[in-house]
Amino acid sequence: MAFPHPPNGTITTTTTTTTKSITPSELRREFSHHDPTIARINNGSFGCCPATIIAAQQRHQLLFLCQPDNFYFNILKPSILQTRRLIQTLINADHPDEVSIVDNATTAAAVVLQHTTWSFFSSIFQPGDAVLMLHYAYGAVKKSVQAYVTRAGGQVIEVHLPFPVKSSFDIVSEFQKALQIGKANGRKIRLAVIDHITSMPCVTIPVKELVRMCRDEGVDRIFIDGAHAIGNIDIDVKDIGADFYTSNLHKWLFCPPSAAFLYCKMSDELSDLHHPVVSHEYGNGLAMESAWIGTRDYSAQLVLPEVLEFVSRFDGGIEGIMKRNHDTVVEMAEMLINSWGTELGAPPEMCPSMAMVGLPACLGIKSDSDALKLRKHLRECFKVEVPIYYRAPLEAEVDPISGYARISHQVYNVIEDYYRFRDAVNKLVEDGFTCSLLSK
DSSP states (O other), X not given: OXXXXXXXXXXXXXXXXXXXXXXXXXXXXXXXXXXXXXXXXXXXXXXXXXXXXXXXXXXXXXXXXXXXXXXXXXXXXXXXXXXXXXXXXXXXXXXXXXXXXXXXHHHHHHHHHXXXXXXXXXXXXXXXXXXXXXXXXXXXXXXXXXXXXXXXXXXXXEEOOOSSOOOHHHHHHHHHHHHHHXXXXXXXXXXXXXXXXXXXXXXXXXXXXXXHHHHHTTOSEEEEEOTTTTTTXXXXXXXXXXXXXXXXXXXXXXXXXXXXXXXXXXXXXXXXXXXXXXXXXXXXXXXXXXXXXXXXOOGGGTXXXXXXXXXXXXXXXXXXXXXXXXXXXXXXXXXXXXXXXXXXXXXXXXXXXXXXXXXXXXXXXXXXXXXXXXXXXXXXXXXXXXOEEEOOOOTTOSSOOOEEEEEEOOTTOOHHHHHHHHHHHHHHHHTTOOTHHHHO
C-alpha cells in the first residue's frame, strides 16, 4: 500500500476553485453511507459528513500513521493554523490568535467556565456573584456551570423563556427581568451564557440585542454558545460583540466529529485562558494549547479546506445552503402542522435550519419519559429519526400541545422523509395510540 507523501511535507488543498455544480446523483453518492431505510430528519444532533470529506479525513489520518514524527513536527501546527485562519474569515474575527480549535462546544464552555472559576478563587469575583444563563441552555453546559461556578461559590440565575415563542420581544423581556434579579441586593453578574440557537426547544435567539443589554447592565463577560450556528446562520463576532463565541464544525458545516472553534476577543483581562487538558503547549496561549492536547486523532480539525471546496459546489455556496435549508424546513414544518392541526413552536423567522412542530395532543405526551419513548417508537416501528420535546402544560390550559418534534433539513434530505413522519403520526392518531400504551 502506498502512503501519501506530499513533496513538501504538508497537505496541499484547493479551496473554492470548483466551478461545476453538484448534481443530484453526486449528492446521493456523497451521503450513500447513510442508512437508506431511515428518514433522518435530525441533523441537529450529530450533523453529517459527505464521502469526499471522510476521504479527506482518512488522508490526514494516514499522514500521521505513516510517519507520526513528521506529522507532529511539520504538518499538524501549520494545518491547524490554516483552519484557524479560515474560521477567522468565516466569523469576521480580527486575528487568527482569537480563534482556537477544540473538540466541541462543551470543551469550549469548559475553557470559559474554568477561567470564571479561577476568578472566584483569586478573589477577582466574590462569593455570591452570579452567572446568568438561559433555562433552555444545552444540558451539558448547564451541568458545566454547576460543576465550575456553583462549586466556586457563584450563584446561577436562569432566564425562563416562554415556549412556544411568539416573537423576539418575548425573549428580550424575560432576559431583562433576569438581569434585574441577578443584580438584586448589590450582586454582580460576572458572566452571561447565551445560546445563539437553543437546542431543545429550538429557537434562534436575538443575541446581538441581549449582548447590548448585558453591556448596559455591567455584566463582566459574555459567552455565546452557538453550537448549532456555523453553517446554519450567519456569524459576525465583531457585530455580536461578545467576549467568547463557540460553534461546532461537525453539526452544520460538514466536518467529521469532533471539531469546533472557540473565539476569544483580544483582551489583556482575558489573556489567561487555558485548555482544561494541560499538555506540552501550556503557557503558549489558548490557541497553541488547544492545538496539541496529547496524542489523539486531530484529522477532523484539519479538513475545513476540503469542506469549503465541497460547499462551493452548491448554488450560492454556504449562504445558498443555509437559505435553502431554512426555507425548506419551514415549508415542511407548515406542511406537518397543517396535516395535524397543530402549531409551530416559533415564528418562521426565528427558525434556523430546524423547526419545532407541535404534535397532536391526543398522543398523550405527559413527560420527558413519554417523549423519549415516542421517539424510540417512531425509530423502531416507522424508521423515522426525530427528537421529541415535552412541554409541561400551563395552568388552566385545555387540551394543550405538550409534545413538539424538532425537525431538521440538510442537503441530503428529501421531501419523502417528512411525508413518512407525517404519515406515521397520522397512523398513530387513527389507531388511537397514546404514549401510555408504551409504558405497558
